[in-house]
Amino acid sequence: xxxxxxxxxxDLRRKVRSPLGLxxxxxxxxxxxxxxxxxxxxxxxVPKVRMLVANEDDGLLASAVxxxxxxxxAATAFDGRAVTAAEGLALMNGGxxxxxxxxxxxxxxxxxxGKPVTLRLLRxxxxxxxxxxxxxxxxxxxxxxxxxxxxxxxxxxxLRPLLSASGSPANAEVVAISLAFKLTLDATGDLVFxxxxxxxxxxxxxxxxxxxxAGEKEGESPSVVFLFVLPGVAVYGLFLVADQGxxxxxxxxxxxxxxxxxxxxxxxxxxILGKAVFTAVLAAxxxxxxxxxxxxxxxxxxxxxxxxxxxAALVLAVTGTAAVIYGLARTERLASTLxxxxxxxxxxxxxxxxxxxxxxxxxxxxxxxxxxxWGTQGFKALLQNGAGVGGVLKPVIVLTLMGAAFLAVGxxxxxxxxxxxxxx
Amino acid sequence: xIHAQGLVKSYGSLRAVDGVSFDVAKGELFGLLGPNGAxxxxxxxxxxxxxxxxxxxxLVDGVDLAREPLKVKAKLGVVPQEPALYESLSARENLRFxxxxxxxxxxxxxxxxxxxxxxxxxxxxxxxxxxxxxGGMKRRVNLALGLVHSPRxxxxxxxxxxxxxxxxxxxLEAVKxxxxxxxxxxxxxxxxxxxxxxxxxxxxxxxxxxxxxxTLDDLKSRVGGRDIVTVRGAFDAAAILxxxxxxxxxxxxxAESGRLVLSVEGSGRGAVELLGRxxxxxxxxxxxxxxxxxxxxxxxxxxxxxxRD
Numbered sequence: 221x222x223x224x225x226x227x228x229x230x231d232l233r234r235k236v237r238s239p240l241g242l243x244x245x246x247x248x249x250x251x252x253x254x255x256x257x258x259x260x261x262x263x264x265x266v267p268k269v270r271m272l273v274a275n276e277d278d279g280l281l282a283s284a285v286x287x288x289x290x291x292x293x294a295a296t297a298f299d300g301r302a303v304t305a306a307e308g309l310a311l312m313n314g315g316x317x318x319x320x321x322x323x324x325x326x327x328x329x330x331x332x333x334g335k336p337v338t339l340r341l342l343r344x345x346x347x348x349x350x351x352x353x354x355x356x357x358x359x360x361x362x363x364x365x366x367x368x369x370x371x372x373x374x375x376x377x378x379l380r381p382l383l384s385a386s387g388s389p390a391n392a393e394v395v396a397i398s399l400a401f402k403l404t405l406d407a408t409g410d411l412v413f414x415x416x417x418x419x420x421x422x423x424x425x426x427x428x429x430x431x432x433x434a435g436e437k438e439g440e441s442p443s444v445v446f447l448f449v450l451p452g453v454a455v456y457g458l459f460l461v462a463d464q465g466x467x468x469x470x471x472x473x474x475x476x477x478x479x480x481x482x483x484x485x486x487x488x489x490x491x492i493l494g495k496a497v498f499t500a501v502l503a504a505x506x507x508x509x510x511x512x513x514x515x516x517x518x519x520x521x522x523x524x525x526x527x528x529x530x531x532a533a534l535v536l537a538v539t540g541t542a543a544v545i546y547g548l549a550r551t552e553r554l555a556s557t558l559x560x561x562x563x564x565x566x567x568x569x570x571x572x573x574x575x576x577x578x579x580x581x582x583x584x585x586x587x588x589x590x591x592x593x594w595g596t597q598g599f600k601a602l603l604q605n606g607a608g609v610g611g612v613l614k615p616v617i618v619l620t621l622m623g624a625a626f627l628a629v630g631x632x633x634x635x636x637x638x639x640x641x642x643x644x
Numbered sequence: 645x646i647h648a649q650g651l652v653k654s655y656g657s658l659r660a661v662d663g664v665s666f667d668v669a670k671g672e673l674f675g676l677l678g679p680n681g682a683x684x685x686x687x688x689x690x691x692x693x694x695x696x697x698x699x700x701x702x703l704v705d706g707v708d709l710a711r712e713p714l715k716v717k718a719k720l721g722v723v724p725q726e727p728a729l730y731e732s733l734s735a736r737e738n739l740r741f742x743x744x745x746x747x748x749x750x751x752x753x754x755x756x757x758x759x760x761x762x763x764x765x766x767x768x769x770x771x772x773x774x775x776x777x778x779g780g781m782k783r784r785v786n787l788a789l790g791l792v793h794s795p796r797x798x799x800x801x802x803x804x805x806x807x808x809x810x811x812x813x814x815x816l817e818a819v820k821x822x823x824x825x826x827x828x829x830x831x832x833x834x835x836x837x838x839x840x841x842x843x844x845x846x847x848x849x850x851x852x853x854x855x856x857x858x859t860l861d862d863l864k865s866r867v868g869g870r871d872i873v874t875v876r877g878a879f880d881a882a883a884i885l886x887x888x889x890x891x892x893x894x895x896x897x898x899a900e901s902g903r904l905v906l907s908v909e910g911s912g913r914g915a916v917e918l919l920g921r922x923x924x925x926x927x928x929x930x931x932x933x934x935x936x937x938x939x940x941x942x943x944x945x946x947x948x949x950x951x952r953d
Contacts, residue, residue: 223745226741226744226745230730230733230741233733233737234730234732234733237732237733237773238732475728475729475731476724476726476727476728477728477729477730479694479724479728480722480724480728480742480789481745482693482694483692483693483694483717483720483722483724484717484718484722484742484745484746485714485715485717485718485745485746485747486714486745487714
């Protein structure tokens with residue numbers, strides 16, 4: 221163990237003398253999250269979607285759709301405004317709205333008649349995420365209406381003549397239709413019917429009451445955008461830091477110092493273990509730095525045991541991943557290219573840059589195969605939901621298993637690669 | 645001290661080292677002389693335990709390298725051909741690391757570092773990062789790293805390649821001091837003057853084999869009083885071979901198109917007489933060189949080509 225520490229001390233001393241690569245890797249998540257936060261402002265809430273609704277139909281369902289964006293309930297996420305189609309277009313042209321939703325004339329009747337209807341959404345191309353939120357929300361609303369229309373097809377058909385008839389319907393007819401609605405609802409409600417048409421921000425909606433209370437008690441409002449972006453890019457940043465550590469095996473091979481070490485009374489396994497520990501120390505150090513940045517910016521209390529547990533598992537996972545890449549690649553250049561590609565791919569597929577819920581279904585199914593996903597999920601739970609040890613246990617277990625497996629394979633491959641490199 | 649027996653190493657169809665055997669006594673400075681590609685570095689890699697021989701075995705102080713590699717490696721110091729240093733660290737930090745790797749620590753390590761810094765004359769620049777050093781200074785640190793743990797034997801693989809004359813003198817002086825202190829040294833080079841200046845015994849290698857081995861005097865005596873005559877020109881050596889071959893005291897060492905290498909008895913006089921006969925044949929001659937007996941002429945005599953070829 222003394223020899224391993226001797227090797228690690230040497231590597232740390234070298235890294236301190238030439239810290240540029242490490243600093244670049246470490247600064248990436250901070251700069252990235254910082255830029256996003258600056259772009260959207262730092263305030264007590266997510267920037268609102270400036271939503272225009274041009275309702276050309278006076279029907280019941282059209283009003284329900286419009287109110288989804290203009291009601292008091294929606295005001296936390298949407299700055300909704302009812303406009304005419306002409307006004308809406310003028311505002312869009314002036315770049316004064318995120319999106320314009322047009323509900324066409326005859327919308328309610330067409331839905332009741334079972335005819336296909338189209339809601340038109342114009343998005344502001346100069347804005348990135350906000351129009352996307354508008355589209356996702358509108359899409360969800362349409363899905364709900366469409367499902368409701370299909371499920372209640374029979375009762376709606378019975379209801380239609382009553383709506384156009386003059387005078388009040390007979391009590392028996394009302395009871396019959398009500399009963400039909402209820403029976404359909406009972407039969408299918410649990411499966412397909414959502415409890416209500418509501419807008420729910422994932423960010424705030426996932427937060428537990430305890431986490432909310434903690435935030436309010438502190439009397440400060442963290443940058444929610446920072447909170448939203450930081451976990452994913454921070455985990456991505458840790459992979460870059462691990463890359464810096466494990467790449468050193470190749471660097472030492474190229475500059476001949478690995479060969480020289482192996483000519484001494486040192487086993488290859490000891491050298492590889494030294495590199496793994498060095499990489500883990502770098503990653504752990506980076507975690508602490510990122511946590512400190514997070515603590516300053518987010519001012520959010522988290523469970524320390526959960527943070528330590530998750531960090532340890534993540535450090536193991538990033539070290540193992542880097543070990544596999546550098547063990548399997550034959551040259552430093554190839555390994556570096558491969559590492560960048562894999563980390564970038566994991567960043568996108570694993571939800572490092574974009575929230576996993578916003579990604580296509582296929583990607584969402586692939587994401588859990590990446591350690592970055594579990595790291596991101598763990599830190600999101602920790603930061604956004606105020607999760608304790610129990611809340612991060614699943615990511616911790618998965619990351620530990622992945623890390624141990626990757627490290628075993630990587631260490632074996634690195635040993636082979638190291639010996640091959642010096643004897644060829 | 646070091647016993648190498650029947651070493652063989654092949655890379656595919658290329659037999660880089662082909663049955664090399666030698667013994668080096670304690671405190672001896674043994675030179676491996678040969679051109680590039682002779683198999684010197686491969687032999688050194690096997691001696692330092694970095695490369696497993698396909699056949700043969702190596703004993704250091706009676707310990708088998710294959711069976712107890714760490715024990716043997718601890719007795720050896722290695723000075724690779726290219727400086728293998730940590731550029732961002734100082735010479736002292738490099739030495740402290742490599743000394744620590746061999747188990748030195750505390751005051752012993754500090755003394756050892758000071759000793760080798762003085763040996764290579766870098767005490768005043770010991771705190772500067774290696775990246776600020778000249779090529780020659782790096783070579784000297786490279787040498788010091790192989791000596792910091794006071795090894796029983798040092799393997800030096802062409803430690804003076806590519807350095808300026810002054811730095812070369814410094815390195816050679818340090819090697820002499822190491823050997824004088826009783827450390828066994830195996831020194832590979834393709835510079836004749838280095839082995840002539842340094843080595844107690846020399847083995848001449850080419851194409852993976854040891855062609856001759858002995859002290860400098862032994863090897864020179866093997867050439868006898870013969871000159872090596874090299875004739876170059878626009879002629880077919882094979883065509884005139886029968887006529888030259890019958891001359892008394894003349895041995896043909898190499899004969900190829902445009903180049904004829906002869907070993908001629910009788911020193912300069914014999915060579916001149918021979919030249920008269922060759923020129924009288926009306927050959928188109930571009931140049932003739934006559935070399936007196938030396939390691940180079942021995943190498944030419946053994947291989948038909950010069951060390952620098």
